[in-house]
Amino acid sequence: xxxxxxxxxxxxxxxxxxxxxxxxxxxxxxxxxxxxxxxxxxxxxxxxxxxxxxxxxxxxxxxxxxxxxxxxxxxxxxxxxxxxxxxxxxxxxxxxxxxxxxxxxxxxxxxxxxxxxxxxxxxxxxxxxxxxxxxxxxxxxxxxxxxxxxxxxxxxxxxxxxxxxxxxxxxxxxxxxxxxxxxxxxxxxxxxxxxxxxxxxxxxxxxxxxxxxxxxxxxxxxxxxxxxxxxxxxxxxxxxxxxxxxxxxxxxxxxxxxxxxxxxxxxxxxxxxxxxxxxxxxxxxxxxxxxxxxxxxxxxx
Amino acid sequence: xxxxxxxxxxxxxxxxxxxxxxxxxxxxxxxxxxxxxxxxxxxxxxxxxxxxxxxxxxxxxxxxxxxxxxxxxxxxxxxxxxxxxxxxxxxxxxxxxxxxxxxxxxxxxxxxxxxxxxxxxxxxxxxxxxxxxxxxxxxxxxxxxxxxxxxxxxxxxxxxxxxxxxxxxxxxxxxxxxxxxxxxxxxxxxxxxxxxxxxxxxxxxxxxxxxxxxxxxxxxxxxxxxxxxxxxxxxxxxxxxxxxxxxxxxxxxxxxxxxxxxxxxxxxxxxxxxxxxxxxxxxxxxxxxxxxxxxxxxxxxxxxxxxxxxxxxxxxxxxxxxxxxxxxxxxxxxxxxxxxxx
Numbered sequence: 001x002x003x004x005x006x007x008x009x010x011x012x013x014x015x016x017x018x019x020x021x022x023x024x025x026x027x028x029x030x031x032x033x034x035x036x037x038x039x040x041x042x043x044x045x046x047x048x049x050x051x052x053x054x055x056x057x058x059x060x061x062x063x064x065x066x067x068x069x070x071x072x073x074x075x076x077x078x079x080x081x082x083x084x085x086x087x088x089x090x091x092x093x094x095x096x097x098x099x100x101x102x103x104x105x106x107x108x109x110x111x112x113x114x115x116x117x118x119x120x121x122x123x124x125x126x127x128x129x130x131x132x133x134x135x136x137x138x139x140x141x142x143x144x145x146x147x148x149x150x151x152x153x154x155x156x157x158x159x160x161x162x163x164x165x166x167x168x169x170x171x172x173x174x175x176x177x178x179x180x181x182x183x184x185x186x187x188x189x190x191x192x193x194x195x196x197x198x199x200x201x202x203x204x205x206x207x208x209x210x211x212x213x214x215x216x217x218x219x220x221x222x223x224x225x226x227x228x229x230x231x232x233x234x235x236x237x238x239x240x241x242x243x244x245x246x247x248x249x250x251x252x253x254x255x256x257x258x259x260x261x262x263x264x265x266x267x268x269x270x271x272x273x274x275x276x277x278x279x280x281x282x283x284x285x286x287x288x289x290x291x292x293x294x295x296x297x298x299x300x301x
Numbered sequence: 302x303x304x305x306x307x308x309x310x311x312x313x314x315x316x317x318x319x320x321x322x323x324x325x326x327x328x329x330x331x332x333x334x335x336x337x338x339x340x341x342x343x344x345x346x347x348x349x350x351x352x353x354x355x356x357x358x359x360x361x362x363x364x365x366x367x368x369x370x371x372x373x374x375x376x377x378x379x380x381x382x383x384x385x386x387x388x389x390x391x392x393x394x395x396x397x398x399x400x401x402x403x404x405x406x407x408x409x410x411x412x413x414x415x416x417x418x419x420x421x422x423x424x425x426x427x428x429x430x431x432x433x434x435x436x437x438x439x440x441x442x443x444x445x446x447x448x449x450x451x452x453x454x455x456x457x458x459x460x461x462x463x464x465x466x467x468x469x470x471x472x473x474x475x476x477x478x479x480x481x482x483x484x485x486x487x488x489x490x491x492x493x494x495x496x497x498x499x500x501x502x503x504x505x506x507x508x509x510x511x512x513x514x515x516x517x518x519x520x521x522x523x524x525x526x527x528x529x530x531x532x533x534x535x536x537x538x539x540x541x542x543x544x545x546x547x548x549x550x551x552x553x554x555x556x557x558x559x560x561x562x563x564x565x566x567x568x569x570x571x572x573x574x575x576x577x578x579x580x581x582x583x584x585x586x587x588x589x590x591x592x593x594x595x596x597x598x599x600x601x602x603x604x605x606x607x608x609x610x611x612x613x614x615x616x617x618x619x620x621x622x623x624x625x626x627x628x629x630x631x632x633x634x635x636x637x638x639x640x641x642x643x
Contacts, residue, residue, distance in 0.1 A: 140320045145579045145620040148597075149327070152613045155601050156331045228446055235448050236583050240598055255451050259587065262454050263462040270458070273451030281446040288442075 021217055031293045038289030044282035052098040061089035063096040063249050072265045082267040084258065090268065093249035094275050100250045101279060104165055104234045109223050111169040116176025117219050121212045123177070124184025125203075135181070138174045146171035147233055154242035161244040164237045168230055179222050183215040221294055225287035228280035235276050251276050309632060317625045324617045328610045329373050333362075377614070383607035387599060392611040395596060400615070401486025402472060403585070403592030406512055407577045409489075413516035414523055414577075415570055421520075422527025423558070426535060427550055437524050444521025449514065449580050453587035456510050468507035470589035477503055511588045518580050519573040526569045530562040564634045571627035575620040582616070 032038055051058060060080075067087035075082040081090035123134040150167035157163040187193065188211060196210050237243040238252025246253060251272040258269030348356075357363055361372055376383070382392035425437035460466045468474065472488055477500050481491045489508065492501040534540060535558065543557050582594030589595070593612050600608035 136316075136319075139316070140323050143320050143621050143624050144324065144327075145575065145617055147579045148582065148613050148616050148620075151582070151597070151601065152328065152331050152609055155604070155609050156606065232446075232448055236450065239448075239450050239583065240586070240601065242601070252448070255448070255454065259454060262458055266458045266462075269451070269454045273448055273455065276448045276451065277443075277446055280448075281442065284442055284446050 024217055032289065035289050035292075037285055038292075041282045041285030041289065044278060045286060048098050048279060048282070049102065051095050052102045055095045055099060059089075059092035059095045061092040063088065063093045064247050065089075072261065072268070074265075075267055075271075081271040082265075084254070084268050085261065090254070090271050093254065094251070094272060097249040097251045097254065097272070097275065098279075100161065100244050100248060101231060101234070104161070104168075105227055105230060107165045108168050108172060108230050108234075109227075111165070112172045112176055112226075113219055113223055115169075116173040117180045117212060117215060119173065120177040120180025120182075121184045121207060121215055124181040125188050125207050125211055131181075134177070138177050141171060142174045144171060147236060150233060150237060151240065151242065154237055159242045159245060161248070161250070164234060164243040167237065167242075168233050172226060172230060175226065176219055176222055180215045180219055183218055184211055187211050187214045218294070221287075221290050224283065224290055227283040228287065231276065231280045231283065310629070313625060313628055313632075317621060320621050321618060324614065324621070325374060325377065326370075328613055329370055331613075332606050332610045333366075333369060333373070382611035382614075385600065385608045386605040387603060387608065392608050395608070396593065396611055396615055398486070399591060399593045399596045402590060403578065403581050403594060405487040405489060406508060406515065406585070406590060406592060407574065407581050409508060409512040410515035410577050410581075411519060411570065411574045413512060414519035414573065417516070418520035418523035419527050419566065422524040423531055423554055425524065425528045426531035427554065429532070434528075437528060441521040441525045444517055447518075449518050450583040450587050452517070453511060453514050453584050456514055457587070460510055467510045468503065470587075472507055472590065473500070473504050474507075511584050511590060515577055515580050515584055519577050522573055522576070523566075523569055527562070527566065530565050531558055534558045534561050564631055567630045567634065568627040571623045571630065575623040578616055578619060 032042070065088065067083075070083055070087035071085055073079055073083040073087075079089050079091065081094060084090055084093070119134055119138070123131045123138075146168075149171055150164075153167040153170060154163050157166070193206060193210050196206055201210070234243060235252035235255075238250040239256045241253065241256065243252060244250035246257070254272040255269050255276075258265075258267075258272070262269045354363075361369055364372070380393050382396070384390070385392045385395050388395055421433075421437050421440070425434040428434060457469070461469045481488065481495045481497055481500055484491050484494055488504040489501060492498075492504055531554075540553060540557055543553050548556070581590075581592060582597060584590070585592045585594035586598050593616060597609055597612035600606075600612070
């Protein structure tokens with residue numbers, strides 16, 4: 001009940017979606033200043049975005065240029081992370097590889113976000129049998145082992161970055177749907193929704209223009225929390241040869257090819273893993289921090 | 302009101318059956334519907350039309366799709382997963398061969414993670430914001446962020462190549478291969494049954510690193526959940542009463558908190574065990590561990606969908622079964638739900 005009241009008073013000022021998100025962001029940024037670890041996480045993600053955008057400018061070498069005379073060199077000033085079996089500069093490949101990671105995260109998010117949002121909001125708004133069926137389906141997908149299923153999908157569709165993205169998306173929507181449903185359940189009883197219904201707005205109009213927008217901010221937070229898991233699953237698929245194909249500098253695939261020489265030339269397999277670890281660590285930290293900031297119950301304890 | 306528990310049980314069983322049915326439907330779709338030309342994949346592109354049609358009929362692909370699905374299900378219930386291309390055996394017998402290796406690895410891992418993770422979570426909750434708590438938080442955070450296959454490689458580089466503390470990839474030194482009678486298929490158990498302690502220690506030196514690495518992944522979750530369960534209990538009146546009567550922190554935990562969180566912990570352990578099976582798939586490749594994961598990936602490489610789907614179904618089924626057991630354990634063991642049911 002108190003949730004509904006809070007939502008009402010916010011809606012009385014009827015600010016637009018972007019404005020609401022901006023003010024929430026501003027509030028969050030204020031609290032974030034007190035969280036050094038969270039700030040560090042944001043900094044790493046920001047750095048990752050910069051690196052992905054300007055990889056050609058930053059990278060000291062061409063990521064696909066082979067130089068067999070230079071193969072398997074240990075890390076040095078000339079090659080910060082050493083070279084691989086074809087003499088390619090691993091550091092440059094890692095920088096370019098960030099583009100594949102960002103791409104994966106981006107596409108999985110824009111597939112999973114809307115699907116989860118629609119399923120959750122429809123479920124919460126219509127209730128009854130629709131709700132029961134949709135939530136049962138969500139529970140069932142949740143009880144699937146996601147990596148194994150993604151493996152089987154990627155195997156059937158043929159290995160590529162896009163099948164990896166689809167395979168991950170297929171099992172990544174349920175947590176989003178559950179969250180969106182919970183939000184929709186709160187919002188659907190708000191007075192402004194009743195008002196819209198009174199002046200004759202159709203159910204679909206209410207669903208998409210009045211209820212769904214209210215659920216978007218928390219869906220975005222939840223997506224951030226899931227990023228680390230998505231990165232790890234994508235890297236696993238790449239490691240198994242089911243993601244982006246060589247010579248693309250995908251981090252998981254780089255570990256896989258470095259595995260053959262891991263006992264003699266450790267850096268080939270170890271360096272890409274550090275990149276994966278740092279990135280998913282940053283997303284985990286940011287996700288935790290966002291949750292602490294957004295959830296007052298959490299912050300108080 | 303005993304009917305309530307019975308109907309609740311029936312509901313859970315129904316949920317398990319429906320989930321399993323959907324898993325089988327999904328694998329059917331992956332195996333039969335998604336591949337553009339399964340016949341061409343077998344007979345080759347240049348086969349003459351008669352041979353092509355013959356193969357199509359042999360695979361049952363000329364039947365309507367629902368008939369194909371029924372035949373597929375009938376086969377599965379007879380335990381017939383088809384032939385494996387790689388080994389030439391039936392997939393089912395290959396699975397029986399591979400499963401004990403995965404089971405042994407995952408079981409040792411869950412034991413290690415419970416033995417380390419639960420006390421760490423308890424300590425983190427008892428000494429909140431202390432060094433232990435911060436340490437537990439870092440352990441959990443890194444555990445949630447580290448790619449498990451990479452962690453395995455790093456472990457091998459350090460503990461096998463550099464320090465030589467553990468055995469390398471594989472379940473046992475080549476020298477000992479095939480020297481114990483397979484009874485359970487689990488080398489640690491079989492070697493003890495045969496009284497071959499030397500082989501036991503060798504097998505242990507091989508399994509300890511992959512098991513420890515898998516255990517760490519599970520530990521991240523177990524520690525975090527133990528901590529939050531314990532914190533919840535510590536603020537309850539009965540704990541304050543126990544403290545007021547003079548019980549020290551150790552006694553509070555062993556006599557008051559642990560019995561109250563035991564049920565929740567069992568649920569967490571069952572879920573972690575399922576996740577471990579999944580993690581084992583990628584870990585096995587790094588350690589050349591001849592379990593389901595390695596079998597599945599080898600099959601993937603040559604596009605042997607029968608084997609891939611059988612592995613998907615088996616791991617999926619065990620995963621769901623563990624979730625089911627976790628649910629049931631909760632309902633049976635928790636005195637509060639028992640009370641409510643009565």
